[in-house]
Amino acid sequence: MNKHIEGFSKLTKEQKIEWLTATYFEESEQASKLLKQYWNEDAQLQKLHDEFIENTLSNFYLPFAIAPNFLINEKVYSIPMTxxxxxxxxxxxxxxxxxQNRGGFTAKVLSTEKIGQVHFMYSGSKEKLTAFFEQIKGRLISDCAHITANMEKRGGGILDIELKDKTGELEQYYQLHCTFNxxxxxxxxxINSCLEQFSKTFTEEARSYTAFDETERQIRIVMSILSNYVPNCVVRAEVSCPIEELNEDKGISPEEFAEKFIDAVNIAKVEPYRAVTHNKGIMNGVDAVVLATGNDFRAVEAGIHAYAARDGKYSSLTDAAVEDGIFKFWIELPLALGTVGGLTSLHPLVKLALEMLGKPSAKELMQVVAVAGLAQNFAALRSLITTGIQKGHMKMHLLNILNQLQASEEEKVYFVNYFKDKTVTHSQVVDAFNKLRAKA
Incomplete structure (x- = not known):
């Protein structure tokens, strides 16, 4: 069957599903039913979701949960996680x-600078280009007044524009490196609107700059785009307590716990293979809150992982130490987040999540997200250096296995109790399940 189609985006949703299921599925009616099963019964709500992206066929559900009892800067939060x-x-x-009973988490925003760049090629005199830039820098900013007016009223806007010579890395390559609040x-x-205006003014002014020769006037703009690497938009979160308060009931003293915990963090500092998994655990917490609050988790992921390699080697995002008998564990993350615009005012659950957090500012949301990442890393390391990671993880995974086996509600209750004091593995669950069914 020919799987090529012209004008797919112009079809109705029903027509798109009809073509898709007829082309790719033997059981086309069943596939169509499954897609429609996830439509929202509220037609207006479904229309809202349909218009978030192109070629929408259905909704893909993820669990929306909360993690309660987070004490952050002496305020209690229930953190939404998707x-x-x-x-x-x-x-x-x-x-x-x-x-919670050890002082909670403290968090503070260290800086909020965001970055965009105009990338261009220029083959003339560097001295002339520098003089030209200094002459028109003010014009670049003033030509953006129609874009920046509302942002400036609220206290934000363009912070600075720098000319950067990158010809040592790529022939003829320069950039306007621009910072924003x-x-x-x-x-x-x-940011992208400002950058495109910068590039327009820059090239127009270059054509009439008398010090340039004809070749130098032909500045070639390659692209104008924000950067998701924001090393100067950083938040820090921390926990600390006297070592003796690290009282564990897992067969390990507070002193040994602190020593092993710091060793685990330091291993992730020097060993990239461990650091990737260490930081992935942090992102379990970060991404879940970023997604629940309608922010761009792909941008956050890219920026954070670049930050983890900022010294030339991929390393842990967290640090731990003991100072004067006090155990300290902290994280610094670059986070460009928003609480207005985009999905934050459109998606009903996003609005609910932000209301749950007290309608936070972007700075407050940065703090909550950093704390979620730090908490996730603490929980993972705590398990790793004591009972091991699989015991707790597989207990939670037990219901997934039972659902795959199509267990009844009574069977689920039975197996949750059965595996209370046992290590859960997939094969053990299947064996126990088959034995129970065989008896029945």
Missing amino acids: IEESSVVAAAGKAAKFW TLDAMGANF
Whole structure:
């Protein structure tokens, strides 16, 4: 069958499903039914979701949960999390409970600068280009007044524009390196609009700059785009307590716990193979909150992993130490987040999540997200250096296995009790399940 189609985007949703299911599925009616099963019964709500992206056929559900009892800067939060991985929310909740009676989490935003760049090629005199830039820098900013007016009223806007010579890395390559403060907006559209205006003014002014020869006037703009690497938009979160308060009931003394914990962090500092998994655990917490609050988790992921390699080697995002008998564990993350614009004002669950957090500013949301990442890492390391990671993870995964086996509700209750004091593995669950069914 020919799987090529022209004008797919112009079809109605029903026609798109009809073509898709007829082309790719033997059981086309069953596939069509499944897609429609996830439509929202509220037609207006479904229309809203349909218009978020192109060629929408259905909704793809992820669990929306909360991790309660997070004490952050002396204020209690229930943190919304959207994620499919079992044990993540449970681990966050356990970490929150552990630190609630030990002073909780502290967090502060260190800086909020965001970056965009105009990338261009130029083959003339560097001295002339520098003089030209200094002459028109003010014009670049003033020509953006129609874009920046509202942002400036709220206290944000363009912070600076620099000319950067990158010809040592790529022949003829220069850039306008631009910094912004976008306040509570993530600011992607604002920054990109400013950058495109910069490039327009820059090339127009170059054509009439008398010091340039004809070749030098032909500045070639390659692209104008924000950067998701924001090393100067950083938040820090921390927990600390006297070593003796690290009282564990897992057969390990507080002193040994602190020593092994710091060793585990330091191993992730020097060993990239461990650091990737270490940081992935942090992102379990970060991404879940970023997604639940309608922010761009792909941008956050890219920026954070670049930050983890900023010294030329991929390394842990967290640090731990003991100073004067006090155990300290902290994280610094680059986070460009928004609480206005985009999905934050459109998606009903996003609006609910932000209301649950007290309608936070972007800075407050940065703090909550950093704490979620730190809590997740604490929970993971706590398990790794004591009972091991699989015991808790597989307990949470037990229901997934039972659902795959199509267990009844009574069977689920039975097996949750059965495996209370046993290590859960997939093969053991299947064997026990088959034996129970055989008896029945």
